[in-house]
Amino acid sequence: MHKIGILGAGLISRSHAESIRSLDNAVLTAVADIREEAGQRFADEYGCAYYQDADELLKQADVEVVIIALPTFLHGKYVELCAQYGKHVLCEKPVEMTVEATQRMLDQVKEAGIIFMVGQVVRFWSGYTEIKELYESGELGQVHMAFASRCSTLPDWGNEWLLHPEKGAGAICDMHVHDVDFLRDLFGEIDSVYCLANKDHTGCWNHAMSSISFKSGEKAVAEAAFTMSDGYPFTMFFKAAGTKGTVEFTYKAGYNIGERDASTSELRLYQKNRQPVIRKLEQHDPYANQLRYFLSCVDAGEQPARVPHQENLEVIRAIAAIRESAETGEILTLTS
Structure with a gap:
């Protein structure tokens, strides 16, 4: 059973939470959002733990995989943080705002050895x-x-x-x-x-x-x-x-x-x-469908061939x- 945390409790996070709920090999264990009211409401709705601070979630919550559903300009910061904790990451699109920031992110992912995929859901x-x-x-x-x-x-x-x-x-x-x-x-x-x-x-x-x-x-x-x-x-x-x-x-x-x-x-x-x-x-x-594929990559210990890192960089x-x-x-x- 894959234990998943979500960073961010906004609109797109609900799509991810519903996708977790639909799979028999995944469970949402925690959510983090600096907005306490929104984060706690989300946690109550989906039956998971709430953390106001993402770092605390990564330290304390029982999670193996993290879905990053934060504003785009924060993606690099939190992918790096997840990589430091050895968490596999599914990150919402656009992966970053610039080519340079995207390359830094991919370098950090490679160095950490985590499985990483951009949520190009189309x-x-x-x-x-x-x-x-x-x-x-x-x-x-x-x-x-x-x-x-x-x-x-x-x-x-x-x-x-x-x-x-x-x-x-x-x-x-x-x-x-x-x-x-x-x-x-x-x-x-x-x-x-x-x-x-x-x-x-x-x-x-x-x-x-x-x-x-x-x-x-x-x-x-x-x-x-x-x-x-x-x-x-x-x-x-x-x-x-x-x-x-x-x-x-x-x-x-x-x-x-x-x-x-x-x-x-x-x-x-x-x-x-x-x-x-x-x-x-x-x-x-x-x-x-996207999450099912990503978790299959985690199980296999392989980077996602359907959404290659190099193509993420080319798209940005x-x-x-x-x-x-x-x-x-x-x-x-x-x-x-």
């Missing part, structure tokens, strides 16, 4: 997993162009740091990182990026359109937005047109990604001389280049 999400299977099986052929979109209203559930230009950087980091990561997983190394974006009153680029070219020859456009009007549901969309087929995926949740119970999800596949295939997708909990490098392109208006080639 790699485990129904719809996206089917798209990857279609592409890798050759059913789409060579993809001419892909389009990925992730849009919602401006979040207002207490994550003030998310809309700080340096601590969270808004949609261009928090939302864009999902699709940049999935496209990197699908098509391989990124060659160049160009971004058109709108900076709003928060000082963040909260609506961005990025064109991405891959070394494999594929091209894509990715959209991320926190600018939708009131009532607009959290929406994900993906389309890829290839020499053998076109796939289209649509997902709509509630006001935020945590409101998945009433979501609608559909995948359509179009191929020459065939009737279109329309699938209403069953939404298995992607956070449970791409996000940094996209942010620079938004500022300068230039096409930027990525260098390793």
Whole structure:
């Protein structure tokens, strides 16, 4: 039985706690949050111990694995702390705010010898997993162009740091990182990026359109937005047109990604001389799928092949280049 602690008692922590609850080989034993009321309420709801200080949790609680669900700018500090205590870590995305901070984190993880994975949950999400299977099986052929979109209203559930230009950087980091990561997983190394974006009153680029070219020859456009009007549901969309087929995926949740119970999800596949295939997708909990895989890596003592450390670094490098392109208006080639 894997004993798990969570750092942070915010919105995304509930998705992780529910995923732990759904597995028969995991138990949530502790949570830490500097906000005593929020942390204690979370602990009471999920039947675990509460600590106000993360260091005290790591010293005193019976935990083997730690899920870091803290603001992005704190990830490096707490991954390092977990590494010092020898705890395996599943860390929320984006893994860090800069390439340099990400490299430091990965160096610390390697030195400590812990199993570490970034929570790029889209790699485990129904719809996206089917798209990857279609592409890798050759059913789409060579993809001419892909389009990925992730849009919602401006979040207002207490994550003030998310809309700080340096601590969270808004949609261009928090939302864009999902699709940049999935496209990197699908098509391989990124060659160049160009971004058109709108900076709003928060000082963040909260609506961005990025064109991405891959070394494999594929091209894509990715959209991320926190600018939708009131009532607009959290929406994900993906389309890829290839020499053998076109796939289209649509997902709509509630006001935020945590409101998945009433979501609608559909995948359509179009191929020459065939009737279109329309699938209403069953939404298995992607956070449970992600955690199940991560714990299998812990059991095997192996770093996660499905979310490689080097790709984490490449994705943050791409996000940094996209942010620079938004500022300068230039096409930027990525260098390793």
